Amino acid sequence: MVSDQSPAVEADPRFTRSRRAIADALADLMQRKKSPPSVSALAEAAGIHRATFYNHFDSVEEAAVYVIADDFRALHDLNISDRRRGGEPAEVAVATLNAMLDTLKQRRSLFLLASTWRSSSGLMGIGDLLLEQLHALRRDLGVDERESGPQNSVEDVYTASGVHGVFSAAVGGNTDCDPEEIAVRLYALLPDWIHHPPQPATTTT
Numbered sequence: 675m676v677s678d679q680s681p682a683v684e685a686d687p688r689f690t691r692s693r694r695a696i697a698d699a700l701a702d703l704m705q706r707k708k709s710p711p712s713v714s715a716l717a718e719a720a721g722i723h724r725a726t727f728y729n730h731f732d733s734v735e736e737a738a739v740y741v742i743a744d745d746f747r748a749l750h751d752l753n754i755s756d757r758r759r760g761g762e763p764a765e766v767a768v769a770t771l772n773a774m775l776d777t778l779k780q781r782r783s784l785f786l787l788a789s790t791w792r793s794s795s796g797l798m799g800i801g802d803l804l805l806e807q808l809h810a811l812r813r814d815l816g817v818d819e820r821e822s823g824p825q826n827s828v829e830d831v832y833t834a835s836g837v838h839g840v841f842s843a844a845v846g847g848n849t850d851c852d853p854e855e856i857a858v859r860l861y862a863l864l865p866d867w868i869h870h871p872p873q874p875a876t877t878t879t
Contacts (some may be wrong), residue, residue, distance in 0.1 A: 683808065693730050695720040697741045700734065700820065704784045710734055735791035738784050743803050745777045750807055754814045763871060771857035777844050785845060799842075804834035815871040833865055 697719035703711045707820075716734060717724045731737040753770040757763060760879045785800070793802035808830045837860065843849050846854050852857060861868075 677829060689729075692720070692722050692726055693740075694720060696727060696730060696737055697744065697859055700737050701781070701784060703740050704738070704781070704787065708783045733791065738788035739791050739800060739803060741784060742777070742781065742788055742800055743790045743806075745781075745805060746774060746800075746807055747770075747810075748811055749773050749777070750814075751853050753811075757815075757871075760799075764869070767862050767864075767868060771860055775841060775857060777846055778841055782845055797831070799836075799838060800837045801834050804837050805830055807833055810851065811868070815867075815873060817867050836863065 680858050686846055692721055692877065700711070700716055710801070711719070711734065713727055714724055716737070717727045720727075727737075731740065749770055752773075754771075756766045758878065764842060789799035790796050795805065797805065815876055840849070840856065840860050
């Protein structure tokens, strides 16, 4: 998705440190200043060379998507963990959607910046990230992609784009319902395989 690198490169501690420094600096700058920094200003805040920035991202907008991706991946892991502990799928899914939306509201300036990025898939903003989340959900829930038939890719792109649209409207305050209802109504519109996933093996701690 965002500036994919080889496993060997991503395993390099220096690469991990500099990418984390960029993400943290961007999140801090957007929280304080609300306006996008230049690549030079971001590199300076992260304590790296400008050229190093381009080893990780093509633009500040792409870096913003990475910050949100980090948040969403943590929420995905929690979603799967809760399901495996016996959580009711609908409740877990709605809680995850609420948490994703809360993250975007808290990072509103960063989300608006990320929304101007176009990925290699052609989707704008976090649309590609949401598509990645759907693929991860299929994998971790044990849903065979072939069960959706030849239209699987179309279904997932449609779903990711729709969720992105609702999130964008919700962050902007342009929906026809109370904020507490958005995740419930959005969940009702998601594909059937999300409503009726295979039952995972439960774990106890």
